[in-house]
Amino acid sequence: MTVKQLSVFVENRPGRLSTITRLLGDNGVNIRAMSIADTKDFGILRLIVDDSEKAQKVLKGENFAVTITNVMAIKILDQPGGLADAMTCLYKDNISVEYMYAAFINATDGTAYLILRVDKTDEAVTALTESGFKLVSDEELKSL
Numbered sequence: 001m002t003v004k005q006l007s008v009f010v011e012n013r014p015g016r017l018s019t020i021t022r023l024l025g026d027n028g029v030n031i032r033a034m035s036i037a038d039t040k041d042f043g044i045l046r047l048i049v050d051d052s053e054k055a056q057k058v059l060k061g062e063n064f065a066v067t068i069t070n071v072m073a074i075k076i077l078d079q080p081g082g083l084a085d086a087m088t089c090l091y092k093d094n095i096s097v098e099y100m101y102a103a104f105i106n107a108t109d110g111t112a113y114l115i116l117r118v119d120k121t122d123e124a125v126t127a128l129t130e131s132g133f134k135l136v137s138d139e140e141l142k143s144l
C-alpha cells in the first residue's frame with residue numbers, strides 16, 4: 001500500500017515557499033505532511049496532500065516542476081523505541097530507507113505517522129505488515 005507524494009523543485013530564493021503554499025491553499029488543497037531538502041541554489045519540497053492530482057495541476061499551471069512518487073505511510077507508536085522497531089523490521093529484510101519524514105503525531109492514541117521512501121517497496125509492505133505495523137492509505141491520510 002502506497003500514498004502519492006508530490007516532489008516540487010523550488011528555487012532557493014525568498015517567497016517561493018510562500019507562493020507554493022498560497023497556490024495550494026487558494027485552490028483548496030490541504031497539506032498533510034511536508035519536508036524540504038535544500039542546497040545553496042534549490043530545494044526539493046516533498047508534500048503529501050489531500051488531492052495530489054489537483055495539486056500537481058495547480059503547480060504545473062504556474063510553471064513549477066512537479067512529479068508524483070509513490071511512498072509509504074506507516075503508523076508507529078509514539079514512544080521511545082517506536083521508530084527503532086520499524087527500522088529494525090526493515091533492516092532484517094535488507095531494505096534501505098532512502099528518506100523519511102514525520103507526517104504528524106496523534107496524541108489521542110499515542111501514535112505517529114511517518115512517510116518513507118524505500119528501495120524495495122513491495123518487500124517493505126510485506127515486512128512491516130507481517131510485523132504488525134499499520135500502513136496508511138491516501139484515503140486514511142485525508143481523514144486524519
